[in-house]
Amino acid sequence: MTVESATSAETTTGADAPAKGLAPRVAMRAIAKSFGSVRALTGVDLTVMPGEIHALLGENGAGKSTLVKILYGALKPDSGSVEFDGERIADVSPAAARSRGIVMVFQHFSLFEALSVAENIALALPGRRADTALSEEIRTISRRYGLAVEPEASVAELDVGARQRVELLRCLMQDPRLLILDEPTSVLTPQEADKLFEVLRRLSAEGCSILYITHRLEEVRQLCSGATILRRGAFIAHVDPKAETVASLARAMVGSDVPVIAEERVSERSEIALSVRDLSLPRPGLFGVALKDVSLDLHAGEIVAIAGVAGNGQRELFDALSGEQPVGSGVLFLDEVDIGTRGIAARRRAGLALVPEERNGHAAVPGLALGENIVLTRHGRTDGTVGNGVVRFSAARRLAARIREAFDVRAGEGDPPAGSLSGGNLQKFVVGREIDRKPRVLVVNQPTWGVDARAANEIRAALIALARQGSAVLVISQDLDEVFDIADRIAVMADGRLSEPQPRHDMTREAVGRLMTAGEEAEDAA
Amino acid sequence: MRLEVSLRGERGLLLDTLSALVALAVTVAIAGLIFAALGADPLAGLHAFFLSPLLDAWSLQEVAVKAAPLILIGLGLSLCYRANVWNIGAEGQFTAGALLGSVPAVLFPDWQGPLVLPAMLILGMVGGMAYAAIPAFLKVRFRANEILTSLMLAYVALLVLDYLVRGPWRDPMGFNFPESRLFTGDQRLLRLVEGTRLHAGLLLVVAAVPLVWFVTRYTLAGFSLRVIGEAPRAGAFAGFSRARITYAVFAACGALAGLAGILEIAGTVGQLRPVISPGYGFAAIIVAFLGRLSPLGVAMAGLVLAVSYIGAEAAQVSIGVSDKVARVIQGTLLFSVLACDALARYRLRLVTTPAGAPAAGE
Numbered sequence: 001m002t003v004e005s006a007t008s009a010e011t012t013t014g015a016d017a018p019a020k021g022l023a024p025r026v027a028m029r030a031i032a033k034s035f036g037s038v039r040a041l042t043g044v045d046l047t048v049m050p051g052e053i054h055a056l057l058g059e060n061g062a063g064k065s066t067l068v069k070i071l072y073g074a075l076k077p078d079s080g081s082v083e084f085d086g087e088r089i090a091d092v093s094p095a096a097a098r099s100r101g102i103v104m105v106f107q108h109f110s111l112f113e114a115l116s117v118a119e120n121i122a123l124a125l126p127g128r129r130a131d132t133a134l135s136e137e138i139r140t141i142s143r144r145y146g147l148a149v150e151p152e153a154s155v156a157e158l159d160v161g162a163r164q165r166v167e168l169l170r171c172l173m174q175d176p177r178l179l180i181l182d183e184p185t186s187v188l189t190p191q192e193a194d195k196l197f198e199v200l201r202r203l204s205a206e207g208c209s210i211l212y213i214t215h216r217l218e219e220v221r222q223l224c225s226g227a228t229i230l231r232r233g234a235f236i237a238h239v240d241p242k243a244e245t246v247a248s249l250a251r252a253m254v255g256s257d258v259p260v261i262a263e264e265r266v267s268e269r270s271e272i273a274l275s276v277r278d279l280s281l282p283r284p285g286l287f288g289v290a291l292k293d294v295s296l297d298l299h300a301g302e303i304v305a306i307a308g309v310a311g312n313g314q315r316e317l318f319d320a321l322s323g324e325q326p327v328g329s330g331v332l333f334l335d336e337v338d339i340g341t342r343g344i345a346a347r348r349r350a351g352l353a354l355v356p357e358e359r360n361g362h363a364a365v366p367g368l369a370l371g372e373n374i375v376l377t378r379h380g381r382t383d384g385t386v387g388n389g390v391v392r393f394s395a396a397r398r399l400a401a402r403i404r405e406a407f408d409v410r411a412g413e414g415d416p417p418a419g420s421l422s423g424g425n426l427q428k429f430v431v432g433r434e435i436d437r438k439p440r441v442l443v444v445n446q447p448t449w450g451v452d453a454r455a456a457n458e459i460r461a462a463l464i465a466l467a468r469q470g471s472a473v474l475v476i477s478q479d480l481d482e483v484f485d486i487a488d489r490i491a492v493m494a495d496g497r498l499s500e501p502q503p504r505h506d507m508t509r510e511a512v513g514r515l516m517t518a519g520e521e522a523e524d525a526a
Numbered sequence: 527m528r529l530e531v532s533l534r535g536e537r538g539l540l541l542d543t544l545s546a547l548v549a550l551a552v553t554v555a556i557a558g559l560i561f562a563a564l565g566a567d568p569l570a571g572l573h574a575f576f577l578s579p580l581l582d583a584w585s586l587q588e589v590a591v592k593a594a595p596l597i598l599i600g601l602g603l604s605l606c607y608r609a610n611v612w613n614i615g616a617e618g619q620f621t622a623g624a625l626l627g628s629v630p631a632v633l634f635p636d637w638q639g640p641l642v643l644p645a646m647l648i649l650g651m652v653g654g655m656a657y658a659a660i661p662a663f664l665k666v667r668f669r670a671n672e673i674l675t676s677l678m679l680a681y682v683a684l685l686v687l688d689y690l691v692r693g694p695w696r697d698p699m700g701f702n703f704p705e706s707r708l709f710t711g712d713q714r715l716l717r718l719v720e721g722t723r724l725h726a727g728l729l730l731v732v733a734a735v736p737l738v739w740f741v742t743r744y745t746l747a748g749f750s751l752r753v754i755g756e757a758p759r760a761g762a763f764a765g766f767s768r769a770r771i772t773y774a775v776f777a778a779c780g781a782l783a784g785l786a787g788i789l790e791i792a793g794t795v796g797q798l799r800p801v802i803s804p805g806y807g808f809a810a811i812i813v814a815f816l817g818r819l820s821p822l823g824v825a826m827a828g829l830v831l832a833v834s835y836i837g838a839e840a841a842q843v844s845i846g847v848s849d850k851v852a853r854v855i856q857g858t859l860l861f862s863v864l865a866c867d868a869l870a871r872y873r874l875r876l877v878t879t880p881a882g883a884p885a886a887g888e
Contacts, residue, residue, distance in 0.1 A: 324762055345765030356763060365757040376753065376764040379746055386746050393744075 023086030031080035058230035059452030101177030273472035305487035351440030366419025371397035407432035424455030575837035597828035600813030602779030615676030617807025623784020626653025654784020662776035725793035
């Protein structure tokens, strides 16, 4: 397999500069939208030319998804105009948007796992059924764009990369004139991402416009010929990304310089804090992944990052470490004490702290106030929030206030419900809740998933600071930039197996990418 | 044309209260229609049913006496429902409490003294708790649906009661009537006011409301119920055991229902009979929901449901409709509460454009 360098200077797109006199594919002017007292968008402009690959940049909460929902017809703007191919759109509805050729690949996939690929695609095409004609058409288009998809395969058996190809193919079958992609590369290996870019460039050359939502600025410089930057619901700039640097784009997005994570750490090998020895677990359900001989020694004071595409056993590993999934004795040791048979509360008492992937409904209860959410993981004897079985909510609120202060969590007045916080702020809160305990071992799954650049940097800096103070930190992440940013050693999870952790400076992105697909190659060879 | 259902935003205490009051109003309106359909004057019927119980001292006493078991059981059920445990069998737990609580009075009729009544009350609670433990065990161990098991066990308990009062526990001096011997002296609860039916058990009800409020609002146990009910995965992450909580809420509800059962026998009825409850255990399901699963709300809802029992008797006397109309109106109330809650939580919208069709403007 040939691997293109991720920082290749090759940046040609089908339509670099919009032709003069051509009507824009999309022209949104002075769009405003409020939800109650919250002004989500104020006077935002967006112009995408035919065949242009245009980036929409902004932190979480900047208004990107609101703008896209308006374009997609799911929301009505309070004021402003939307033109499509020079024609003003009066009535907005998802059906009308689809009939104009506006299609979207969502960040969280919308496929039915129990159905086949062809059946899923037929659902998006009114009047079509999953018959042989449709399968033939799927094969034709998949060959034309180099999207390897088997129409008869069951979606449940596909990995995330393949699922994204199905979503993309489903959009292509609808003769798109504007394709919207929301963070498409966050679930892909570097090699897969390069393949996706080839498809997008080809589409663009055929005249399809692409609106590309991402927080990976390097990709924007590689792929896009225009970029619109939003900040806190306001239009900031329309720029040519190739004339910008990653730093200047980030500055425009955030409004100030993004703190750079301090380099140069001395990581001295100290004692092993957490040890996993030959952990194997059967598949937890129809759609789960079995863990196969996972071994790992995590030393105090270091950060080990586990890279890998989601759905390769990361969730199962986290559940086994947390104690939500019982593992039995002899496989899991914290400071040489066997904690495998203990429940999650007892593991916390032993010094383990945990941040799961899902913020809402797992790490926090959206309907409960922040002060109450503190109690979820902080009801141990030493936390001071519970005495004689009675919850001291005032103490919990003080603890919540301390964490909000220390981790710059921006939330409403008083003690608001967790569900009212933006993703980045809630993530800072649930990470802060664990770091504040000064745990012996912290295990974090996807620490910055769906979090804006500034909050992500703050979270990474906090994890590094925690490791410096002597805690052992295990980060499970599918964001390769993050893995290389913060890890002392890097391991890769693929198909339920964990590779031997290697020091960061001995690893390259290509090597990580090869390890990510190791399982598939082994199966192909067999 | 199609109906679209979408979630509304925040739920608040105001909306919850409003929804309950609208449900009451809807029920009164439908009750009027029912009276009209039965050939009675609707206004006279509504007056007899909803107002007359509140207008004289005797009826008010009766409302209090009937509200007592409804509130106790409703408190227990609200704990279960908060934790997403669907205990439907409080009628059985009530009966089991009445049976076990009656053991001292029935089997040792000569036992008198200050210990006999506490023994009866404790046995009543133990009986309800033990009976509630069965569906809890079946749910935890075999994942059996507690709605089915608890409901079916309710009928088993009613049949055991029927068997006992017709067989082994029948009063030997009772002329073959299917009744146990009358409880006497210290086996009965004291009257709060001489010459009324207000018994000392009402004080326990008054104490139970703030107690349950405190437990749900301030203790870690009560907090864990809320978390497990709202977000089971977050509950597991917090280290709250789903199994332990299932046992705990079933046990608490069983104890409260069992206490209600023995209070009813030792306070109001005075002996065991084939039928000791006009469906308190089932009506309390309505009490729990009408009371928004909050202890104070349950107390108020218990009084409302008690009015419906007394009102039905009054309506039977004054306008000659069957007292079964109480069941009909209680059922109407449950449906209204559920419907109003659904409409308060979800927005219904009639959409005239068919899905997939091109919209206007093209």
